[in-house]
Amino acid sequence: xxxxxxxxxxxxxxxxxxxxxxxxxxxxxxxxxxxxxxxxxxxxxxxxxxxxxxxxxxxxxxxxxxxxxxxxxxxxxxxxxxxxxxxxxxxxxxxxxxxxxxxxxxxxxxxxxxxxxxxxxxxxxxxxxxxxxxxxxxxxxxxxxxxxxxxxxxxxxxxxxxxxxxxxxxxxxxxxxxxxxxxxxxxxxxxxxxxxxxxxxxxxxxxxxxxxxxxxxxxxxxxxxxxxxxxxxxxxxxxxxxxxxxxxxxxxxxxxxxxxxxxxxxxxxxxxxxxxxxxxxxxxxxxxxxxxxxxxxxxxxxxxxxxxxxxxxxxxxxxxxxxxxxxxxxxxxxxxxxxxxxxxxxxxxxxxxxxxxxxxxxxxxxxxxxxxxxxxxxxxxxxxxxxxxxxxxxxxxxxxxxxxxxxxxxxxxxxxxxxxxxxxxxxxxxxxxxxxxxxxxxxxxxxxxxxxxxxxxxxxxxxxxxxxxxxxxxxxxxxxxxxxxxxxxxxxxxxxxxxxxxxxxxxxxxxxxxxxxxxxxxxxxxxxxxxxxxxxxxxxxxxxxxxxxxxxxxxxxxxxxxxxxxxxxxxxxxxxxxxxxxxxxxxxxxxxxxxxxxxxxxxxxxxxxxxxxxxxxxxxxxxxxxxxxxxxxxxxxxxxxxxxxxxxxxxxxxxxxxxxxxxxxxxxxxxxxxxxxxxxxxxxxxxxxxxxxxxxxxxxxxxxxxxxxxxxxxxxxxxxxxxxxxxxxxxxxxxxxxxxxxxxxxxxxxxxxxxxxxxxxxxxxxxxxxxxxxxxxxxxxxxxxxxxxxxxxxxxxxxxxxxxxxxxxxxx
Numbered sequence: 082x083x084x085x086x087x088x089x090x091x092x093x094x095x096x097x098x099x100x101x102x103x104x105x106x107x108x109x110x111x112x113x114x115x116x117x118x119x120x121x122x123x124x125x126x127x128x129x130x131x132x133x134x135x136x137x138x139x140x141x142x143x144x145x146x147x148x149x150x151x152x153x154x155x156x157x158x159x160x161x162x163x164x165x166x167x168x169x170x171x172x173x174x175x176x177x178x179x180x181x182x183x184x185x186x187x188x189x190x191x192x193x194x195x196x197x198x199x200x201x202x203x204x205x206x207x208x209x210x211x212x213x214x215x216x217x218x219x220x221x222x223x224x225x226x227x228x229x230x231x232x233x234x235x236x237x238x239x240x241x242x243x244x245x246x247x248x249x250x251x252x253x254x255x256x257x258x259x260x261x262x263x264x265x266x267x268x269x270x271x272x273x274x275x276x277x278x279x280x281x282x283x284x285x286x287x288x289x290x291x292x293x294x295x296x297x298x299x300x301x302x303x304x305x306x307x308x309x310x311x312x313x314x315x316x317x318x319x320x321x322x323x324x325x326x327x328x329x330x331x332x333x334x335x336x337x338x339x340x341x342x343x344x345x346x347x348x349x350x351x352x353x354x355x356x357x358x359x360x361x362x363x364x365x366x367x368x369x370x371x372x373x374x375x376x377x378x379x380x381x382x383x384x385x386x387x388x389x390x391x392x393x394x395x396x397x398x399x400x401x402x403x404x405x406x407x408x409x410x411x412x413x414x415x416x417x418x419x420x421x422x423x424x425x426x427x428x429x430x431x432x433x434x435x436x437x438x439x440x441x442x443x444x445x446x447x448x449x450x451x452x453x454x455x456x457x458x459x460x461x462x463x464x465x466x467x468x469x470x471x472x473x474x475x476x477x478x479x480x481x482x483x484x485x486x487x488x489x490x491x492x493x494x495x496x497x498x499x500x501x502x503x504x505x506x507x508x509x510x511x512x513x514x515x516x517x518x519x520x521x522x523x524x525x526x527x528x529x530x531x532x533x534x535x536x537x538x539x540x541x542x543x544x545x546x547x548x549x550x551x552x553x554x555x556x557x558x559x560x561x562x563x564x565x566x567x568x569x570x571x572x573x574x575x576x577x578x579x580x581x582x583x584x585x586x587x588x589x590x591x592x593x594x595x596x597x598x599x600x601x602x603x604x605x606x607x608x609x610x611x612x613x614x615x616x617x618x619x620x621x622x623x624x625x626x627x628x629x630x631x632x633x634x635x636x637x638x639x640x641x642x643x644x645x646x647x648x649x650x651x652x653x654x655x656x657x658x659x660x661x662x663x664x665x666x667x668x669x670x671x672x673x674x675x676x677x678x679x680x681x682x683x684x685x686x687x688x689x690x691x692x693x694x695x696x697x698x699x700x701x702x703x704x705x706x707x708x709x710x711x712x713x714x715x716x717x718x719x720x721x722x723x724x725x726x727x728x729x730x731x732x733x734x735x736x737x738x739x740x741x742x743x744x745x746x747x748x749x750x751x752x753x754x755x756x757x758x759x760x761x762x763x764x765x766x767x768x769x770x771x772x773x774x775x776x777x778x779x780x781x782x783x784x785x786x787x788x789x790x791x792x793x794x795x796x797x798x799x800x801x802x803x804x805x806x807x808x809x810x811x812x813x814x815x816x817x818x819x820x821x822x823x824x825x826x827x828x829x830x831x832x833x834x835x836x837x838x839x840x841x842x843x844x845x846x847x848x849x850x851x852x853x854x855x856x857x858x859x860x861x862x863x864x865x866x867x868x869x870x871x872x873x874x875x876x877x878x879x880x881x882x883x884x885x886x887x888x889x890x891x892x893x
Contacts, residue, residue: 082347082395082396083343083344083346083347083348083351083395083399084340084344086396086397086399086400086403087340087343087344087399087400087402087403088340088403089400090399090400090401090403090404091400093396093397093399093400094397094400094401094404097284097393097396097397100288101284101287101288101291104287104288104291104292104295105287105291107291107295108290108291108292108294108295111294111295111298112294113294113297114297114298114302115211115297115302115303115304115306115307116297116301116302116303116378121373121576121579121580121583122372124579124582124583125557125569125570125571125575125579126569126570126571126572126575126576126578126579127579128502128569128571129500129501129502129569129570129571129572129575130571130576132502132504132533132569132571133500133502133533133535133571135531135532135533136502136530136531136532136533136535137530137531143205143206143208143209143210143213143239143240143241144203144204144205144206144239145203145204145206145221145237145238145239145240145241145242146201146202146203146204146237146238146239146483146487147169147172147201147202147203147204147225147235147236147237147483148199148200148201148235148236148237148238148483148486148487148490149161149165149199149200149201149228149229149233149234149235149236150198150199150200150233150234150486150489150490151198151232151233151234152198152232152233152234153232154198154232155197155198156184156193156197156198156199156200157193157197161233162185164228164233165183165185165200165202165228165235166183166185167228168224168225168227168228169181169183169202171224172204172221172224172225175217175220175221175224176217177206177207177208177213177214177217178204178205178206178207178217178221179205179206179207180204180205181202181203181204181205182202182203182205183202184200184201184202191525194490194491196490198490199486199487199489199490199491200490201487204221204239206241210239210240210241210243210244211304213241213244215244215245218241218242218244218245219245221237221242222237222242222245222479225237226479234482234486236479236480236482236483236486237479237480237483238471238479238480238483238484238487239480242479242480242483243471243474243480246478246479246480252720253717253718253719253720253726253730254311254315254717256717256720257315257713257714257715257716257717257718258279258282258315258714260710260713260714260717261278261279261282261315261319261710261713261714262275262276262279264706264709264710264713265278265279265319265323265706265710268323268327268702268703268706269326269330269411270411270413270414271408271409271410271411271414273405273408273409274326274330274405274409274410274411277322277326277398277401277402277405277409278318278319278320278322278323278326278710279319280397280401281318281319281321281322281390281393281394281397281398281401282314282315282318282319282322282390283318284318284389284393284397285314285317285318285386285389285390285391285392285393285394286310286311286314286315286318286386286390288389288393289310289314289382289385289386289387289388289389289390290307290310290311290314290386292385292386292389293306293307293310293381293382293385293386294307296381296382296385297378300377300378300381301374301375301377301378302378302379302381302382303375303378303379305379306378306379306381306382306383307382308718308723308726309379309382309383309659309663309729310382310383310385310386311386312663312714312715312718312729312730312733313361313383313386313387313663314383314386314387314389314390315714316667316710316711316714316715316737317357317358317361317387317390317391317667317670318390318393318394319707319710319714320670320707320710320711321354321357321358321390321391321394322393322394322398323703323706323707323710324350324353324354324674324703324707325346325347325350325351325354325394325395325398326346326398326402326409327350327703328345328346328349328350329342329343329345329346329402329409330342330409330410330414332345332346333407333409333410333418334410334414334418334423335423336422336423339402339403339406339407339409340403343399343402343403344399346402347395347398347399349681350674351394351395353673353674353677354391354394354395355391355395356602356606356673356677357669357670357673357674358387358388358390358391359602360599360602360666360669360670360673361387361663361666361667361669361670362384362387362388362666363595363598363599363602363666364595364598364599364662364663364665364666364669365379365380365383365384365387365662365663365666366380366384367591367594367595367598367662367665368380368591368658368659368662370587370590370591370594371584371587371590371591371658372587373583373584373587373658376655376658376659379659383663387666431702432697432698432699432701432702433698433865435697435698435701435746436693436694436695436697436698436701436750437694437698437863437865437886439694439697439747439750439751439754440690440693440694440750440754440862441862441863443750443751443752443754443755444751444755446747446748446751447747447748447751447752447755449747450743450744450747450748450751451622451748453743454622454623454625454626454739454743454744454748455626457626457629457630457739458622458625458626458628458629459629460628460629460630460632460633460636460637461625461628461629461632463632463636463637464628464632464636464652465547465636465651465652466581466584466585466651466652466653466654466657467545467550467577467578467581467650467651467652467653467654468497468544468545468573468574468577468578468651468653468654469650469651469653469724469725469728470484470496470497470544470545470573470650471483471484471496472484472485472488472496472543472544472545472647472648472650473646473647473648473649473650473724474646474647474724475645475646475647476647478647481647484496488543491539492522492523492539492541493540493541493542493543493546494522494539494540494541494542494543494544494549495539496543496544497540497543497544497549497572497573497574498537498538498539498540498572498574499537499538499539499540499552499553499556499570499571499572499574499575500535500536500537500538500570500571500572500575501515501535501536501538501556501561501568501569501570502533502534502535502536502568502569502570502571503533503534503535503536503566503567503568504532504533504566504567504568505529505532505533505534505566505567506529506534507526507529507534507536507566507568508564508566510564511536511560511561511564511566511568512524512526512536514560514563514564515536515538515556515560518552518555518556518560519552519555520540520541520542520548520549520551520552520555521538521539521540521541521552522539522540522541523537523538523539524536524537524538524539525537538556540552540574544573544574544577545650545651549574550578553570553574553575553578556570557569557570577654580654580655581651581654584654584655584657584658588657588658591658591661592621592661595661595662595665596617596620596621596665599613599616599617599620599665599669600613600614600616600617601613602669603616603669603672603673603676604771605771605772605773606673606677607676607677607680607761608761608763608768608771609760609761609762609763610762610763610764610767611756611759611760611761611762612676612760612761615749615752615753615756615760616668616669616672616676619668619672619740619744619745619748619749620664620665620668620669622744622748623664623668623736623739623740623744624661624664624665624736626735626736626739627660627664627732627733627735627736627739628652628657628660628732630731630732630735630739631652631656631728631731631732631735632652634731635649635650635652635728635731636649636650636651636652637649644719644727644731645719646724646727647724652728653725653728655725656725656728656729656732659729660729660732660733660736663733664733664736664737664740667711667733667736667737667740668736668737668740668744671704671707671708671740671741671745672745672749674700674703674704675696675697675700675701675704675745675749675750676696676749678695678696678699678700679692679693679695679696679697679753680692680696680761681696682695682696683760683761683831684830684831685827685831685856685858685868686825686827686831686856686858686868687825687827687831687832687833688823688825688858688860688866689753689754689757689758689760689761690754690757690860691858691860691866691868693750693753693754693760694750694866695866696750697746697750701745701746704741704745704746705741705742705746707741708737708738708740708741708742711733711734711737711741712734712737712738715729715730715731715733715734715737716730716731716734717730718730719731805849805851805852805873805874805875805876805877805878806846806847806848806849806877806878807826807846807847807849807855807857807871807873807877807878807879807880808844808845808846808847808877808878808879808880809844809845809879809880809881809882810839810842810843810844810845810881810882811824811839811843811844811845811859811861811881811882811884812843812881812882812883812884813864813883813884813885814883814884814885817843818839818841818842818843818844819839819843819861819864819884820839820840820841820842820843821838821839821861822838822839822843822845822859822860822861822864822882822884823836823838823859823860823861824836824837824838824839824845824847824857824858824859824882825847825857825858825859826847826848826849826855826856826857827855827856827857827858828855828856829854829855829856829870831856834847834848834849834850834855835847835848835849839861849873849878852873852874852875853872853873854870854871854872854873855870855871855872855873856868856869856870856871857869857870857871857880857882859882859884861884863886864884864885864886865884865885865886866884867882867883867884
């Protein structure tokens, strides 16, 4: 497929451009039909909601609030009324505004605070908040704020008002892409190479977002799906292309033709991309086991974007590589390649030195990493799930100011009233019992409607206060049962509490599902029990540490002002499921890219220490670059102006950074060094029964040798006499002999033929059963290691090996 796309590059590019433009035109024509359908079956708040639907079958549009306060005097003064009444009347006459209920009518006394200094009016739009034209909301805000001045403050709150104070759409995405471009340019040193991952991400996110818009017309897709699709699509699209382009550039630098380099890159890193994309989709699909139906649309939108990003990486990317040819390298690299020829298969520099350092000190490396992750996870012990409301907005926003004015004038609980919904007529004893309940500030019983009575309950504490949660429990478990009536407690605060409870109850099943599926995938890919088990433990450790960071910032308030958000509060109840899905999917990506390279080297050399060292040395730089890009993209969503989106961005950025920079770069390789060859152990019975899932391509046989050692032993005999030998000396770069170096001869497929240890003078000799091409691997601490192919003729072959510290070469 890669070769076809490379050779038919113009056709592939035109097909992708046509798909993007076609989906874009269709989505623009059809518009969006996002539905924020939220249902919690078998919960008390859902039963209350159903009764409210029965009482008030015709529900109006979104209701927002205009709040005003005077510094001196009263809001009833003529000077205040002469300014606010015309403003409210003007708002009521606007097209798209259904009704305005102010405090100056016969029923408006309850909308004025006891001290007379604060009042509010409710503006009911004809549509829900998402459908209200932004221009109309801006007119409402401007008209209300024009009445302010001379000691009169006017602020506005509500969902529709929130939309006009958000930064322009696309700001966060643009900042994230620009930050990613800087990282890519530093990594590649080439403008054209830098653009490739960004182009792939744009096509993946663009087609995914337009596709999600169209799907929203046939199934319920929440607006949250669009944000998360963009968030995950930008991250994985850029990362997947980065892995493939890095492998492609390495192939060209080692002397491959651009077409062969592209085919090899797609046949190695491209396979890993397909596998990694599958793990992300499986992790996202894990949300379905929670049975929270509003998440179904999130799974559809994000999974579609990931699939299209993977498809762009394995089809569009080789076509673009074909258009660029050698220009995927920087000018300096092209000049060096022309002057000095191909590079050797060696990895030097910081990555190689770090890999060697982890090998020398695996225990201390693992201990430091575990202590750091455990320390970051400590705040998780105080995790509290709850609601995110406009009280968490920035202190400078009008929604936050309106929230604070209402809390100051009418009490903290006014922003999150409860509804006790009675199936029938409420008895006086119930109303009295609710009034006498500790934590209740105000109670108002409404006249029955359609056989349903609603009792409005204003708590003395804010919606996010733990005491409000306890009040809901008291009403449900004590007050209502003692009154002997059928009643349920509803309202936004009660719904949020029930959602947090349901999420907490179903979280263990969700985590077990995605860990189990990830374990099976890695088991099939790497034919090992230890590798997937290690990955599962590391994923849990990354989740705990990242949620610890989230709690410290958003629940404890550490550094929250630096992010431009308002006051601290509980962690959004929906966030653990969504964040864990993305985290487990992305962390599996890094595990796949890291361990697949280790596994490739293990198959070739059967040397665990070498496999771990080479895998880390060759992938750590690209994994860290990919993680840095992810962090930039996620942190950019702090600029979205949405508190929940900012919380998700910070949490995912912390998770990816900890996972890549600490777990995959330090803890995983250190643990694999400590475990040794057991990393790759799989019971023989299980090996025969498991289907094969190849993350790496099958070994190609070399010309001049089959790569398979024939067994020349007769039944009952020992090893056959060697047909030939490979011998020579192992020396340092200074020419000193290396004593005790392990010298291993293997077939091209990785089967060990002979293994010896060099003598005091550095000499060695290994037996060769027949002419052909073999792998010779030499390793000695504290020196580096070398491996390469040797072609043995009919007679002995002399092959000297030079070891240099801090240098790792690779077998490809």
